[in-house]
Amino acid sequence: MASKVVYARGRKPAAPAKNARNRIAPMTEDQFQDRVMKTAKAYGWMVVHFRKAMRQSGKYSTPVQGDNGSPDLLLARNGVVLWAELKSDTGRLSPEQTEWRDAIGDGCWRLWRPRDWDTLVLPELAGGRVRAVVS
Numbered sequence: 001m002a003s004k005v006v007y008a009r010g011r012k013p014a015a016p017a018k019n020a021r022n023r024i025a026p027m028t029e030d031q032f033q034d035r036v037m038k039t040a041k042a043y044g045w046m047v048v049h050f051r052k053a054m055r056q057s058g059k060y061s062t063p064v065q066g067d068n069g070s071p072d073l074l075l076a077r078n079g080v081v082l083w084a085e086l087k088s089d090t091g092r093l094s095p096e097q098t099e100w101r102d103a104i105g106d107g108c109w110r111l112w113r114p115r116d117w118d119t120l121v122l123p124e125l126a127g128g129r130v131r132a133v134v135s
Contacts, residue, residue, distance in 0.1 A: 027114040029088050033072060036086060036112065036121060043125045045077040069096025071109065082124075084110045 027035070033049065040047045049072060052060045064070075071083040083104050085097055093101065093111070101109050112121045 027088070029086055029091065032088070032112075032114045033086050035117075036073065036084070036125075039122065040073075040075055040125050043077070043127070045075045045125065048074045067096065067100070069094055069098075069100050071097070071100060071104075080108075082108050082110055084112050087111065087113050089113050089115045 037047050037049065050062050050064050050070075052062050054060055071085045073082075073084040073086065075082040075084060083100075085093065085101070087093070091113070101111070110120075110124070
């Protein structure tokens, strides 16, 4: 007998967008972040992201004190805390983001990309421990 999957708050994560050739369409970092956050919430994770805002000067800043380069998302569920840096499939870490990665360590730091959805991101959000590849 097959087991039934039960999602937190009764919500099933959204399926990836498909293009005309039935392949997964490329995603921007913002689209990917939205997908990760919605899926994490569906699986019962608490999630926080600090958005950049435009100041009166016209420059963007994040109204939080501290070191530059902090990961995009902080996720927590059942005593597990993850810091996730989200990149497009071709995006690279800045030197500041690399410092954060090294300071946090492999235990709870993740680099997630759209191409890793099925192999890293979704399995970990769903509950299985999958080690992220650092690149």
